[in-house]
Amino acid sequence: MMSGGKKRKVDTEGRQFQEKWTEEFFFILHNAKPICLLCNESILVMKEINIKRHYSTKHATQHSLTGQLRADKIQKLRANIEKQRQMFHKQRTQFDNVVKTSFIVSSKLAKALKPFAEGEFIKECMLEVCGVLCPEKKNEIEKISLSRRTVVRRIEMMANDIKTTLTDRMAGFESFSIALDESTDLSDTAQLAIFIRGIDKEFTVTEELLALQPLKATTTGEDIFNEVQKVCTSFGLLWSKLIGVCTDGAPSMVGLRKGFIGILNEKATEDDLIVLHCIIHQQNLCSKSIRLHNVMNVVVKTINFIRSRGLNHRQFKTFLDEISAEYNDITYYCEVRWMSKGKMLKRFYELRNEIADFMKIKDKPLSELSDPKWICDLAFLVDLTGYLNDLNLKLQKQGQLVNDLYSHLKAFQIKLRLWESQMQSGNSYHFNTLSAYENIAYAQYAEELKLLSEQFSNRFSEHGRMFQFICHSYKM
Known part of the structure; x- marks a missing residue:
């Protein structure tokens, strides 16, 4: 019986491609794999016997090709492979640039608070300008997708990416504080802005707008607490790491019984919080x-x-x-x-x-x-x-x-x-x-x-x- 040792793995033997295989068997190394210049097939295991078997089985007629003729053919075939590689790389680069442009325009529309349907109008403008200044790029501009549905999808992807990055960063917080501000927008909807500042073990400070939550009904301390709790739960934040709260000084925020601070001390935290009336708001009141x-x-x-x-x-x-x-x-x-x-x-x-x-x-x-x-x-x-x-x-x-x-x-x-x-x-x-x-x-x-x-x-x-x-x- 055979011994019960570990099974031998060929890919761990560190075999190296040898340059002589190019001249002898028409093989080159491409993407860490030996590729046949004659038929573009690859060999899984980089062993001379495998490469030689492939050459003898499928390309035996090339034995008669020797000297300079053999070298010229190898050079020509290698050039064709390189040309194909560059073509695929160029197409991939063009595709990446088209997608990147779509993301850039979508981001600009979101930051400027413009309707997402304006993406198609922007594309029309780009095509007109491109037709005058650089007609050779017009085909690439036409490939850019800026429909309303696409713009919405792009913005959702960017928002999810930002949320994921922020969530990963907040997972390492040793402690954090939040700042709250409630105001009414043009549609008479109360908007609660929640800002966060946290610090990790390396004393790296992170300061971001955590969420903008609409308060469509009442704006009591209980309502504000529920919204803040919902946001903290979605980001995996623990109340035990909260050390400070900054508010605008309104009764619904700082009330000791029915205000947000009072409810927070009663339901969520055990230690005394550092509660501050926003310094910028106080400066404005002065x-x-x-x-x-x-x-x-x-x-x-x-x-x-x-x-x-x-x-x-x-x-x-x-x-x-x-x-x-x-x-x-x-x-x-x-x-x-x-x-x-x-x-x-x-x-x-x-x-x-x-x-x-x-x-x-x-x-x-x-x-x-x-x-x-x-x-x-x-x-x-x-x-x-x-x-x-x-x-x-x-x-x-x-x-x-x-x-x-x-x-x-x-x-x-x-x-x-x-x-x-x-x-x-x-x-x-x-x-x-x-x-x-x-x-x-x-x-x-x-x-x-x-x-x-x-x-x-x-x-x-x-x-x-x-x-x-x-x-x-x-x-x-």
């Missing part, structure tokens, strides 16, 4: 303490008069175009979009002369635009909201730790105190728009800056010690 309502009321009323009526808006844009104004329109003020106030005021100020002329044409003259005191108030507000927008942008940058946000806030508070002291001494150096005027109400503006500084101190004093502790620990 900015609302500015009391120059005489400016805001006139500006908002004027802009609504121009933009809320179609005829007035068209006439205003035509008027700006006729006089070659620097801008072709004015912007709306949206309270939900925090930086729109500063942008609206700046655009109104830069178009103040054009707006005054247009309002006279409409028999709605604005006496405020000829009042030096009101213009100074507007200029002061333009400068101050510009600084607040700069601070907001710094706070919105990704990848920052809480000590970075605290540093931005402390630096801005120091600036406020500096500007207040300068205003008290009659110096408006840091307010470029305001400094162009005379008879500035320095005392009034110093009081506004003082009030704004007090708002920042009051709002951020609650967590100030914790922020300072984190900052000192981070530096150590």
Whole structure:
């Protein structure tokens, strides 16, 4: 009987292809397999006896071919094999490029919030342009699939790939925190945005938008908790690793009994969570303490008069175009979009002369635009909201730790105190728009800056010690 040893495996013997087999038997190595140049068949086991048997059995007539004639034929056959390989490689590359282009266009449509059916219109445009600039590429453009169904499928594939990647990354989280924000969209549907920040064993920080969940009925703390729990379960997140929650401070979020935080502490977590009122939201609330309502009321009323009526808006844009104004329109003020106030005021100020002329044409003259005191108030507000927008942008940058946000806030508070002291001494150096005027109400503006500084101190004093502790620990 044969011994019970392991069965011999030929593919583990490491046999190497020998160059002499090309000249003797018309074989070459292609994709790690010996291929016959004469019939394109491959040999499974790379042994000389197998290759020789194939040659003697099927191509014995080639024995008479010797010398240079044999070498020329081998070279010609090898060139044919290489040509076929390049042709297949080119076709594969073209196919990959066509599919990649389809994904790129689908991604652009999704990011721009365009209807998916516009993919076919984009393809028509591409064909027209290609027919003029590069007709030889028109056949490749025609192969790109951009139908509505295809675009939807592409976007679903990309979304699933992103979710899979994010899920794999979150599986290694040692701890994580979430940030929640609930707002209403244009269709009056409440949307709950859930952001996550987690850290793994290598101290790699991941910060992503986890989900955007619609709340089609009520928006109570129980509803918010159910949606967050559903999302965390779908991504395999454990409540035991949750260490902090950041919210917008609404009762449905932070209520101790019926709010999201209260329900979360009761049903899901055992340890005390670090609960923060969103720093960016608090900064926006501080900015609302500015009391120059005489400016805001006139500006908002004027802009609504121009933009809320179609005829007035068209006439205003035509008027700006006729006089070659620097801008072709004015912007709306949206309270939900925090930086729109500063942008609206700046655009109104830069178009103040054009707006005054247009309002006279409409028999709605604005006496405020000829009042030096009101213009100074507007200029002061333009400068101050510009600084607040700069601070907001710094706070919105990704990848920052809480000590970075605290540093931005402390630096801005120091600036406020500096500007207040300068205003008290009659110096408006840091307010470029305001400094162009005379008879500035320095005392009034110093009081506004003082009030704004007090708002920042009051709002951020609650967590100030914790922020300072984190900052000192981070530096150590």
